[in-house]
Amino acid sequence: MTFAWLKGHGTENDFVLLPDHDGSVHGDLDGGFVAALCDRRRGIGADGVLRVIRTSALSGIEPGIASAGEWFMDYRNADGSISEMCGNGTRVFALHLVQEGLADPSAPFVIGTRDGDKTMSFDGDQISVDMGVPQVRDVSKVSAAGNTWEAQDVRTGNPHAVAFVDRLDDVGPLLIEPGFDQVVYPDGVNIEFVVREGERHVAMRVHERGAGETRSCGTGACAVAVATAVADRADRPVTYRVDVPGGTLHVTWDADDHITLTGPAEIVARGTMDWTA
Known part of the structure; x- marks a missing residue:
């Protein structure tokens, strides 16, 4: 398969981002593929994968998914398992949306996660996320x-x-x-x-x-x-x-x-990969 990817990190918690806006590229996002992609010797290497997908598209793949936000952070751990939430990942995800013109940083905006909707805001190079009630x-x-x-x-x-x-x-x-x-x-x-x-x-x-x-x-x-x-x-x-x-x-x-997490994020690389594993 051939697909686009990006690499980013938030305080060196690093992720592979997979743009898959309508869900047609990666389908149900196989756990074995995620684990291989995150492998630091056999793949790109990362602590996890962030699929960038519209909420409406993911809800057709995974029933029960809902969000007031257009975009959903479909997060997977490095071993391929699904995780409810990733605070550093939300900042990397939000930065990607802004850099691609998919979100406006001049006002807070919402992204969907399996832990509910998260409101993102930008102040220079610092990105904040309302993490909800602990x-x-x-x-x-x-x-x-x-x-x-x-x-x-x-x-x-x-x-x-x-x-x-x-x-x-x-x-x-x-x-x-x-x-x-x-x-x-x-x-x-x-x-x-x-x-x-x-x-x-x-x-x-x-x-x-x-x-x-x-x-x-x-x-x-x-x-x-x-x-x-x-x-x-x-x-x-x-x-x-x-x-x-x-x-x-x-x-x-x-x-x-509510707790608010604030810190930097950075996108460091991008490319297109022919996956043969």
Whole structure:
């Protein structure tokens, strides 16, 4: 098959974008194809795939899909599995729409995701997304490198377990998935390890379900900010700086309980591929 592709990233959380406006190029977007495309040795290489498709077209392929937005971010993890949401991905997706003249950055606009509609706004090179209302649940346990920590369960479109550690190196290389409570997270979980760097300032590493350790995770940064605010008993609105290996994000938890994720995005390459695998 021959298809167009682009490569982009948000704080080095990288994605292959597949323009497929009417759904005629990739159909139901086979998971094996997605996994091969994301493979860093056999494919283009990425943490996930963002299919750029009209909501009306995807609803004909996947019944139940709906959005007030014209465009839907059909997001897949690097292993080919479907994910509900990707905060960094929304910014890359929105930037692509703007660069292609498919959306106007002068006013907020909506894109559809499996976690509901997300409102995007632009301020120079910073792109913000209203991530909705987080869910703060109970505490469980996570383990890595022979250590075990308590972890706050926070849902920000994806499930997250947020653990505060003394040093980020204490969790080891994260080459394998950390241990977690599979009763609490039967569908897997993104696990964030966090250290405090100062007032309203933290740093994190993340192991994402279906992708492994990544350079950044937008929904994870939101979960970390929420967990830190809960631990701090912080009044809202409150904004946290969240350093990730790939850069810096800012997360605001507003008085109306919504969280807003802000950070950069970049499209770095594009081309047409003849896929023979």
